[in-house]
Amino acid sequence: MIADRRALLLGAGAFLAAGRARAQSEGDLDLSGRFVQGGHIIGRTWPRALVFVDGEGLTTASAAGLFIVGLDREAPGSVEIRVQDGRRSAWRTLEIAPGTFPMSRIDGLPPSTVEVPADPVLQARIQHEVALKTEGFASRIDGDGFRDGFVWPVENFRVSSRWGAQRILNGTPARPHYGIDLAVPAGSPIRAPAAGRVVLAQPNLHFEGGLVLIDHGQGLITAYLHQSRLDVRQGQDLMRGDLIGRVGMTGRATGPHLCWRMKWRDRNLDPSLLVRT
Structure with a gap:
C-alpha cells in the first residue's frame, strides 16, 4: 500500500474509540468503530435485538448479535445507541468527532x-x-x-x-x-x-x-x-x-x-x- 493510503488512515485514526464503549451489564452492548463524521459504529448485543439510534428504531442485530450504524458527513456531536430484546435493554451515548473535509x-x-x-x-x-x-x-x-x-x-x-x-x-x-x-x-x-x-x-x-x-x-x-x-x-x-x-x-x-x-x-x-x- 502506498503513502496516500497510509496518510488517509492516520487522519482517521485519531478518532478511534479509546477502548470499547460498554453498557450497564458486561457484554450486553459492545461498541467499536470510527466515531467520526463519515464513520460508523459496529455493535455486538443480543441476537435479533432492536437497535435504536437517538430514539429511532433503525435496524436489527443479526443472528450473531452484530449490527452497524452509519455516521454521515453532518452527524451531530453525540449519538445514543440503545438496544432492546424483550424487557432487556442497554444503551450508550457516544461522542462523535468532527471530520476534516478538503x-x-x-x-x-x-x-x-x-x-x-x-x-x-x-x-x-x-x-x-x-x-x-x-x-x-x-x-x-x-x-x-x-x-x-x-x-x-x-x-x-x-x-x-x-x-x-x-x-x-x-x-x-x-x-x-x-x-x-x-x-x-x-x-x-x-x-x-x-x-x-x-x-x-x-x-x-x-x-x-x-x-x-x-x-x-x-x-x-x-x-x-x-x-x-x-x-x-x-x-x-x-x-x-x-x-x-x-x-x-x-x-x-x-x-x-x-x-x-x-x-x-x-x-x-x-x-x-x-x-x-
Missing part, C-alpha cells in the same frame, strides 16, 4: 461534464436510472457481511479525491463528493472488499457509467462507479476478493479511476474508514 476547485471542465442538458430524452433516461438506483439502495438483506472488516477493492492506487470533499466546478459549488476516488490504470480488476449480494449491476448509466451496488447486510451498501466491464449480475452472492469488474472512465469521468461509495440507509459514509476496522 475543498477542491476544478476549472476548465467541458460544460457537458458539469451541467445536464435540457434534453427531454436524456431527462427521461436519468429519471429511469434514478429509480433503478433508488431500488438498489433500498435493499435490506439479512446478513452481516461487514463483520470481518473491509479490504481495498483495488490495488496499487493513488487517492485522487478524498471522501467528503467540497468541489467547486467551473466556479460553481457542487454537493460534497460522497465517494473516494482511487486512481489506477484502466482495466485494473475491482474485487469485493467484503461479503455481500449484488443488488444492482448496470453497464452504462449516464452519470456513473458501469455501476455495481453490493448490499453487505442491514442496508450497508457499497457502490463501484465508472467501470469499463461488469463481471457480476444482480442477485449474485459474493465473498471477499471475488471479481466485480474492471476500472474504466465510463459515465461522467475525466480519467480512469474507481469512485468507491458507501451508504447506510440514507446516510453517506466514507468506505475507507471500514478498511481494517
Whole structure:
C-alpha cells in the first residue's frame, strides 16, 4: 500500500474509540468503530435485538448479535445507541468527532461534464436510472457481511479525491463528493472488499457509467462507479476478493479511476474508514 493510503488512515485514526464503549451489564452492548463524521459504529448485543439510534428504531442485530450504524458527513456531536430484546435493554451515548473535509476547485471542465442538458430524452433516461438506483439502495438483506472488516477493492492506487470533499466546478459549488476516488490504470480488476449480494449491476448509466451496488447486510451498501466491464449480475452472492469488474472512465469521468461509495440507509459514509476496522 502506498503513502496516500497510509496518510488517509492516520487522519482517521485519531478518532478511534479509546477502548470499547460498554453498557450497564458486561457484554450486553459492545461498541467499536470510527466515531467520526463519515464513520460508523459496529455493535455486538443480543441476537435479533432492536437497535435504536437517538430514539429511532433503525435496524436489527443479526443472528450473531452484530449490527452497524452509519455516521454521515453532518452527524451531530453525540449519538445514543440503545438496544432492546424483550424487557432487556442497554444503551450508550457516544461522542462523535468532527471530520476534516478538503475543498477542491476544478476549472476548465467541458460544460457537458458539469451541467445536464435540457434534453427531454436524456431527462427521461436519468429519471429511469434514478429509480433503478433508488431500488438498489433500498435493499435490506439479512446478513452481516461487514463483520470481518473491509479490504481495498483495488490495488496499487493513488487517492485522487478524498471522501467528503467540497468541489467547486467551473466556479460553481457542487454537493460534497460522497465517494473516494482511487486512481489506477484502466482495466485494473475491482474485487469485493467484503461479503455481500449484488443488488444492482448496470453497464452504462449516464452519470456513473458501469455501476455495481453490493448490499453487505442491514442496508450497508457499497457502490463501484465508472467501470469499463461488469463481471457480476444482480442477485449474485459474493465473498471477499471475488471479481466485480474492471476500472474504466465510463459515465461522467475525466480519467480512469474507481469512485468507491458507501451508504447506510440514507446516510453517506466514507468506505475507507471500514478498511481494517
